[in-house]
Structures are given as structure tokens and as C-alpha cells.
Amino acid sequence: MTDNTTFDDLFDHQPEEQQRPRKKKRVWRKVLVILLIIVILGVLGIGLYVWNVGRSFDDNANRLSDEQVFGKQKKGDGQDGGTNILLLGSDEPMDKVDVNDSRGLRSDTIMVMHLPKDGGNVQVMSIPRDSYVDIEGHGKAKINAALSYGGLPLAVSTVSDFIGTDLDHVAIIDFEGFKALTDSLGGVTVNSEQAFEKNGYTFAQGENVLDGDQALTFVRERKSFKDGDFQRARNQQAFIRGLTNEMISADTLSNPKKIQDMVKNFAPYMYVDSGLDAKYISSTAFDMRDVRPGDIEFFTAPVSGVGTSPDGQSIVNVDEGELKKLRESFKNDTVADYVQNAPEAHL
Numbered sequence: 001m002t003d004n005t006t007f008d009d010l011f012d013h014q015p016e017e018q019q020r021p022r023k024k025k026r027v028w029r030k031v032l033v034i035l036l037i038i039v040i041l042g043v044l045g046i047g048l049y050v051w052n053v054g055r056s057f058d059d060n061a062n063r064l065s066d067e068q069v070f071g072k073q074k075k076g077d078g079q080d081g082g083t084n085i086l087l088l089g090s091d092e093p094m095d096k097v098d099v100n101d102s103r104g105l106r107s108d109t110i111m112v113m114h115l116p117k118d119g120g121n122v123q124v125m126s127i128p129r130d131s132y133v134d135i136e137g138h139g140k141a142k143i144n145a146a147l148s149y150g151g152l153p154l155a156v157s158t159v160s161d162f163i164g165t166d167l168d169h170v171a172i173i174d175f176e177g178f179k180a181l182t183d184s185l186g187g188v189t190v191n192s193e194q195a196f197e198k199n200g201y202t203f204a205q206g207e208n209v210l211d212g213d214q215a216l217t218f219v220r221e222r223k224s225f226k227d228g229d230f231q232r233a234r235n236q237q238a239f240i241r242g243l244t245n246e247m248i249s250a251d252t253l254s255n256p257k258k259i260q261d262m263v264k265n266f267a268p269y270m271y272v273d274s275g276l277d278a279k280y281i282s283s284t285a286f287d288m289r290d291v292r293p294g295d296i297e298f299f300t301a302p303v304s305g306v307g308t309s310p311d312g313q314s315i316v317n318v319d320e321g322e323l324k325k326l327r328e329s330f331k332n333d334t335v336a337d338y339v340q341n342a343p344e345a346h347l
Contacts, residue, residue, distance in 0.1 A: 054278025056267065057281075058277055058278050062268070062270065062272070065274060066273065068153075069152055070273075071152075082114055082117050082335070083114070085115070085167070085276075086156060087113060087173070088171070089110075109126075110126070110129060111125060116333050123296075124296065124297070124299075125300065126233035126237065126300050130144070130316045132317055133318060136158070138150075146158035168275075177269025181212075184261050185243070188243050188246050190207070190208050190239050191208075192204065194225065198217050218239060297339050299339045301326070322342065325338060
């Protein structure tokens, strides 16, 4: 694919990591990486390998033009309220999607990553795909329908309206990318809140070592749970924790070939806006060099339970009072404070 033809559902800290020699701490600190990498771009900016790894990412990731991502919407600059990055998980192989018309496509996973201006802790918000919101030109509908109705620009503007401020960057991952990244690590240990079975796989309550196919099933399943989409979001977050723990392990950080292979295998499944490149990530990683795994907070957008739409669809109702507070926190770069004070049901 060429630049103009490509269409261009993640962390507990490990106490033992805090005892690592100073050199290895610096390796982690130079990588917001693990955050931007895992969900957004694979593995970049790790220690001395940043240049080669970054070049590999730029060579293999799929780049979208601003028009394809934002349409006529003006991109935010990340100056007023930190940086907000939209992360989408595609239901379909992205190489089968028309770069200029993604209508009909839906997203199983919708997350917004907030990087504060002060380089402190990072917040990642999951938005249930059935959240009933306003979609410009279409009235009320499930938030994941925006991508189907109007392609990526409408999806971006809908999520931007939901959080009450601009989105600065966008990254889409083809779900096959989960498989590729997991397998490149030799499997990932994930802690499952509930036991369930799906696609011939059995997931026990507690620790499970997953290969790529199992990981894909784990992050996508929702029908096995009473609270469906909510448990799926928690499973996606649990997978990211396990993935991150594996990525910052000594076996990974000390193995340049393993790092290079991760990026090479994962990047082709990433579709990102033109500004989300190795140079940007490396710069952001430096600004956030004091971030630790325990500084990354996951939470769920404010909802008030499930319901039924006028046309009979099962939906997730948004808590409008809490949403107003959430929007203010995004505008004022106080999302960390919001997470600490939000009702427990939203976390």
C-alpha cells in the first residue's frame, strides 16, 4: 500500500520492577513507549534501539492523511488541555477497507488516551461501544455507529464531541495486530476476572497464558458476561496490563532483536494519522520519562446502566451529569483528578 491508498480494544505496575538497576529504569522511562507502543504503535523508543525501531515503525505502519482522519475538522494542538489520542479497534481487516470511504465499518474497541501537559500519570478511558450518544446528522445512536455512518471523520468528531474537546491524534488497530504482537512476545499472561469459554478456548478465573488466537478471543468476547460490553472493556484493560508487563520484562528490554521483531510484526496492523510517527513518539516519551507503569490509569466513560432505544436496540445510557464533569476535566487537563473522584461504578 502507498501513503495515499492505505486506510491509515490495555497496566498494573510490578513492584519488583522498582528494584531494577538504574540503567534499566532509564530504559523504561524513555518509553511512554510502552503506552503509545502497545496500543498505538508497537514498540518504539526503547533505549539505544530507538532510532532503528522508530525507522522500522515509520516504514511499516500505515499512514493516513489529515483529511482522511479529521475531514474538515481542525486538529487540536494538545496545548490547552494535554494531548488526547483516539484508539480504535477495527472489526474487519483494515486492508479490505476503502481508504476514502470507511462507512459500514464498526469498531469493537473505543478508547481515549489522555497525556497531561505536565508529563505525569496517564489516563486511558474506555467508551462502551453501545453508548447512546448524539451523532451529527443522525440523531441519537450507538457511538460505534458513527464510523459506519460517516467514516473515520464522523467517528473522530463524535468522540471529540463526547469528551468536549479536540482529539490530537488517532490510531486504529486491526485486531489481527493483537495476535501478531502477542505471538512475537511468546505469549502473554493475563489475569481474568471471570471464567468463560469461547471459540473452543477455556479461560480460567485468574492467570491465563494466552497465545495470539486466544488473546484475540479474550479481548473481543462480550456475550459470555452478564454485563457484556463492560466486562469486555475490563478484559481489554487486563490484556494490556499483561502485555505491558511482558514488554518491560528484562527478557524483552535486553533483546534488541525481539524488540525489532515486535515492531515489524505489529506496525503493519496500525493505521495512524500523519503526525503520529516515530519522531513524535520519541519526543513525547522524553517529556514523560518519569511515568511508571503504576502511573497509567484505566477507567470507563460515565454511564448509568443499560436500556433500550426507541427502535428496540439494547444500549448503554450515558450519565449526563458525570459526562459534564468529564468534559471539564478534559478541557482543563484534570482528568487524573476526575478519575480519583468519579463514582466507583464508572471505573
